[in-house]
Each structure stands twice: as structure tokens, then as C-alpha cells.
Amino acid sequence: MSQRPYGALAMAPYARASALTDEVLDRLRGFADVEPALLVGDFADPAARDVLGRAEFLVTGWGCPPLDAAALDAMPKLRVVVHAAGSVKHHVTEEVWRRGIAVSSAADANATPVAEYTRAMILLALKRAFTLSAQLSTMGWPGPDRRQPSGIVRRTVGLVGASRIGRLVIERLRDFDVRILVSDPYLDEAGAAGLGVELADLDTLVSTSDVVSLHAPQLPETHHLMDARRLALMPDGGILINTARGSLVDTDALVRECASGRLDAVLDVTDPEPIDGDHPLLALPNVFVTPHLAGAQGTEIALLGEYAVADLERFLRGESMLGAVDVAELPRLA
Numbered sequence: 001m002s003q004r005p006y007g008a009l010a011m012a013p014y015a016r017a018s019a020l021t022d023e024v025l026d027r028l029r030g031f032a033d034v035e036p037a038l039l040v041g042d043f044a045d046p047a048a049r050d051v052l053g054r055a056e057f058l059v060t061g062w063g064c065p066p067l068d069a070a071a072l073d074a075m076p077k078l079r080v081v082v083h084a085a086g087s088v089k090h091h092v093t094e095e096v097w098r099r100g101i102a103v104s105s106a107a108d109a110n111a112t113p114v115a116e117y118t119r120a121m122i123l124l125a126l127k128r129a130f131t132l133s134a135q136l137s138t139m140g141w142p143g144p145d146r147r148q149p150s151g152i153v154r155r156t157v158g159l160v161g162a163s164r165i166g167r168l169v170i171e172r173l174r175d176f177d178v179r180i181l182v183s184d185p186y187l188d189e190a191g192a193a194g195l196g197v198e199l200a201d202l203d204t205l206v207s208t209s210d211v212v213s214l215h216a217p218q219l220p221e222t223h224h225l226m227d228a229r230r231l232a233l234m235p236d237g238g239i240l241i242n243t244a245r246g247s248l249v250d251t252d253a254l255v256r257e258c259a260s261g262r263l264d265a266v267l268d269v270t271d272p273e274p275i276d277g278d279h280p281l282l283a284l285p286n287v288f289v290t291p292h293l294a295g296a297q298g299t300e301i302a303l304l305g306e307y308a309v310a311d312l313e314r315f316l317r318g319e320s321m322l323g324a325v326d327v328a329e330l331p332r333l334a
């Protein structure tokens with residue numbers, strides 16, 4: 001009988017198709033056995049009982065059902081869950097931690113495309129590219145007066161959250177002559193100095209930044225972090241970028257600020273999400289909305305599968321996993 005580690009795949013078919021490409025599955029099969037034809041979408045499925053009963057590892061992805069007590073009872077040999085996507089909060093329950101099962105997430109790999117999106121948006125929004133483009137058909141070619149305030153050089157970028165995405169954004173802004181402020185209740189002066197940024201409390205950050213970019217997680221304490229009062233603190237011509245979660249912003253207050261022309265916004269996430277086609281935000285020329293695409297898309301999604309499989313290999317060799325999730329840190333993370 002084979003001594004090779006045995007495991008199962010649990011995710012939605014679309015996640016399997018994009019994250020577990022043939023190359024990724026070949027790498028997985030190089031050191032472990034899986035039944036690639038069996039994609040577990042329901043841990044109570046009788047057709048999956050035998051596979052789950054033998055599984056020492058689980059490769060999960062978008063659409064994986066919750067790993068609750070009943071699901072884990074079906075997997076008595078399970079030692080590790082590697083998630084080929086970002087946050088594990090949707091499927092990793094308390095019961096997983098209680099049973100001492102190790103967990104890894106590919107959030108690091110998903111952070112790269114979000115940081116790339118954010119840098120692109122910061123640079124274009126500081127040039128007022130979205131607003132002036134959207135106004136071409138209604139207001140015509142802009143004179144120099146309509147281009148102000150504009151430009152990248154010597155502007156101030158405020159990042160809310162020294163998260164893995166926030167830190168990659170800092171790295172990606174190094175080539176530019178911008179001042180970077182960061183607000184994060186878990187970052188101290190020494191940590192900020194190590195990142196080469198200035199630590200600021202949130203009110204100071206929003207009132208002194210030309211562009212505010214949100215990188216904090218959705219938590220009870222971050223609900224409407226950008227409420228009407230904080231949006232009002234932003235300087236005239238200020239730009240709000242949200243790639244985090246829609247609930248961090250009071251949407252009605254943002255609509256008012258943008259409809260008055262005082263603020264611009266770039267939103268990859270909205271509240272509500274999905275956003276209706278007739279939502280007031282979509283009618284504003286100074287609000288640029290994308291449908292939650294900053295994270296891994298298309299060809300980028302295989303990077304999440306590669307990251308998860310590489311971490312599984314590390315675990316099975318007895319090494320630490322790069323994306324190991326620390327349950328003690330989870331309450332302040334995405």
C-alpha cells in the first residue's frame with residue numbers, strides 16, 4: 001500500500017478550474033495522492049465518505065463549505081488545510097483550531113494583484129485621469145483650471161492598515177516622490193520607521209492625505225471607519241480608494257461628498273455588493289467603480305493554487321508553512 005500522503009480537494013468547480021491548473025495538480029501529485037476527479041462540495045456527500053475518511057490534508061478554495069464538527073468528524077485523519085485563496089474566515093471554524101489542525105492561506109499571493117491595482121489607481125487618480133476622462137463627453141476638453149489639484153509628485157498618500165497589501169503598496173510607491181502616512185492601531189513608531197513611513201492617527205491621516213487608500217479588514221470596529229465625519233475631514237479634491245471591503249465606508253455619506261464634486265473615489269468594493277446598475281455612485285463621473293477584481297483574476301488565480309500546494313509540501317516535509325495562519329492574530333486580520 002502507498003505510504004504517500006493522501007488528501008482531498010474541496011472547493012467550487014470554478015475555483016478548481018482556475019486555481020488548480022494541470023501544472024499545479026502535477027506538482028501536487030509529485031508528492032501526494034489525490035482523486036482529482038472528486039471535488040468535494042458537500043462534506044456530507046456519501047460519494048465523498050471514503051476519500052474524506054482517508055484524507056490527511058485538504059486543499060480548499062473559493063466555495064469550500066464550512067469545516068464544522070460534522071465535516072471534521074468525517075475526516076478523522078485530517079492534519080492540515082491549505083487554502084488556495086485569501087481569507088480562511090469563511091470556512092475554517094473554531095472546531096478546526098480546537099482539533100489542532102494546521103491551516104495555511106494563500107492571502108500573500110492574493111495580495112500582490114491587489115497592491116498592483118492600488119498603485120495603478122493611486123497614480124491615475126492623482127492625475128484625475130478617471131474624472132477628466134468621464135467628463136470628456138459632457139464637459140469637453142478640460143482647461144488647466146479643471147486639472148487641479150493634480151499630479152503625483154510631492155503628494156501625500158494615506159494608507160489605512162499596514163496589512164500585507166498595505167505593505168506591498170508601500171514597496172511599490174518607493175519609486176515615487178510621495179509622502180506616505182500609515183494608520184494601524186497595531187503598528188508602532190518603530191514598525192512604521194522600519195517600513196519607511198510616518199505613523200499617523202486616522203483623523204490626522206484623512207485630513208492631510210491627498211489620497212486615502214483602505215487596507216484594513218472587515219471587523220465590527222472597522223464598520224463605517226470612513227463615516228460622514230471622517231469623509232468631511234478629507235481635503236477638497238481628496239481621493240478615496242477602497243479595495244478592502246464596502247462596509248468600511250458610509251456609502252450614503254460618500255455619495256454626498258462625491259456628488260458635490262468635493263471628493264473623488266475609486267471603489268473596487270462597495271456596500272452593497274454587488275452594486276445595482278442604477279446606484280447613484282455609478283452615475284458620478286468622479287467615482288470609478290470596478291466589480292471586485294483587484295484580487296487574483298484569470299491567469300493570476302493559478303498563483304494561489306501554486307502557493308497552497310507549495311505550502312502543503314513544506315508541511316509534509318516538516319517545515320513551517322509560509323502562509324501559516326496564526327489563530328491568535330486572526331481577529332485583527334482579513
Ligand SMILES: NC(=O)c1ccc[n+]([C@@H]2O[C@H](COP(=O)([O-])OP(=O)(O)OC[C@H]3O[C@@H](n4cnc5c(N)ncnc54)[C@H](O)[C@@H]3O)[C@@H](O)[C@H]2O)c1
Nearest residue numbers: 161162163164165184186215216217243244294295333334
Ligand atoms: N479587492 C479585493 O479583491 C481584495 C483581495 C484581497 C483582500 N482584500 C481586502 O483587503 C484588505 C486587506 O487585506 P490583507 O490581506 O492585506 O489584510 P491583512 O489580514 O494582512 O492585515 C490586516 C491589517 O489591518 C490592520 N487593522 C486591524 N484593524 C485596523 C483598524 N481599525 N484600522 C487600521 N488597520 C487595522 C491589522 O493590524 C493588519 O495589519 C481586507 O479588507 C481584505 O478583505 C480585497
